[in-house]
Amino acid sequence: MTLTDMTSPERSSGGCASSWPPLQEAGSSPYMSSLCSPSGIPAVKRYGDRFIPNRSAMDMDMTHYLLTEPRKDKENAATPSPAREAYRRLLPKKLFNNHTRILAFQNRLPEPANNFLAELRADAASIQDKPAKQRRYIPQSPERMLDAPGLVDDYCLNLLDWGSANVLSIALGNTVYLWDASSGSTSELVTVDEDDGPVTSVSWAPDGRHIAIGLDSSAVQLWDSTSNRLRRMLQGVHESRVGSLAWNNNILTAGDMDGKIVNNDMRIRNHAVQTYHGHHQEVCGLTWSGSGKRLASGGNDSLLHIWDVSMASSAQSTGRTQWLHRLDDNLAAVKGLAWCPFQSNLLASGGGVGDRCIKFWNTHIGACLNSVDTGSQVCALL
Structure with missing residues (x-):
C-alpha cells in the first residue's frame, strides 16, 4: 500500500x-x-x-x-x-563534513595505497636504470690460423667441411688433412695419385667417422677416418670432376662439372639410384633439406633447382627430368646453399661475383622472398 x-x-x-x-x-x-x-x-x-x-x-x-x-x-x-x-x-x-548535505563532492579522490600508475612509473624507471643487454660478441680476429698451402683457388670447388665429431677436413692439392678442434692436432688422411688429383670436394658423413672425397678424375672415394682406410670407390658414374657432395643419411649425392647430379646409395652394389639432369654447367653447391625429401642444387649456369625425391623417382621410370622448381633470378653462379632448420620450406642461396646477393626462397611456391646485396661473392652459407 x-x-x-x-x-x-x-x-x-x-x-x-x-x-x-x-x-x-x-x-x-x-x-x-x-x-x-x-x-x-x-x-x-x-x-x-x-x-x-x-x-x-x-x-x-x-x-x-x-x-x-x-x-x-x-x-x-x-x-x-x-x-x-x-x-x-x-x-x-x-x-x-559539518554540512547538512548527505553527499559531499570533492575535486580529487585520495590516491589508494597501491597506486597502479605509480607502480608502472616505478617499473619504467627501474627498467631505464638497468644496463642495456649486451649484444653477442663477434670476434674480429681468428681463434686459430692454419697453414693451407696448395689450396686450389676455384669458386666451384668445395674443399672444407666440418664433421659432427668436431673434426675439420681440408683438401690441399692432392692431400686431405684432418684437424681435430678438441685437441688441436693435425693429421693426414690420404694423398691421392697425380692421375686422380687434385681433390675437388670433401664431405663428412652424418656419423662423423666416414668422409667422402671427390676427385678431378671423376671418381668418388669413401674413407674411414678412424682407421685411415679406403672403404669404397665409386667409378663409372661421372665423366668429369666431382666438385660438390652432400649426404642424406645413407645416400651420397654428387654433382660434376657437366651438370649431372647422381644419388648413390652406399649400402648396395649398384649405388647409382637416381640421376638429375637440369644444369648446363658445373654443379657448384648441393644441400639436402632437414627432412631429406628435397635437394637444392646451384650451378655455374646461374640456375637454382629444387628437386623432390618423389618426383625424381617418377622421372627415373619415365626417363624425363623433373624438378620441383627452376629458379633463374640469379645473375651469377650459385654456390652457397642452406636450408632453414626451423622452417622447412625456407632456403637461402648465395651468388657469385656478378650477383653478390643472398636470396631467400619459399620452396613451396618457388618465390623469392628477399634479396640482400653483400657487396661480394658468397662462397658459403650456414
Missing part, C-alpha cells in the same frame, strides 16, 4: 475511516494515537512510506537535528558514556 492510498479522499473524508487503519483503543499504540486526531486531521507530518522513499517528503533540518542533538533516554536517565558522546560528535563530521 502506498502513501497515496493512505491520504486519498476516500480515506480522509469524514476523519479516519473505521476500517483502515484498524484503530485500537486509546493507550494501546502510541503510533496509532499520533496518526489521527479526534477531529480526523493528521496530528503530525508524515514523511513518507518507509518502503518507498519520497524525496519531496525529506526534511533535512529534522535529519540534522536528530543526528546532532543527544537523544534523551526516557527509560534510563543515566549520563551517557564518554564513548557514546565521542561517537555522537564524530558521526556528523564523517557523514556531513
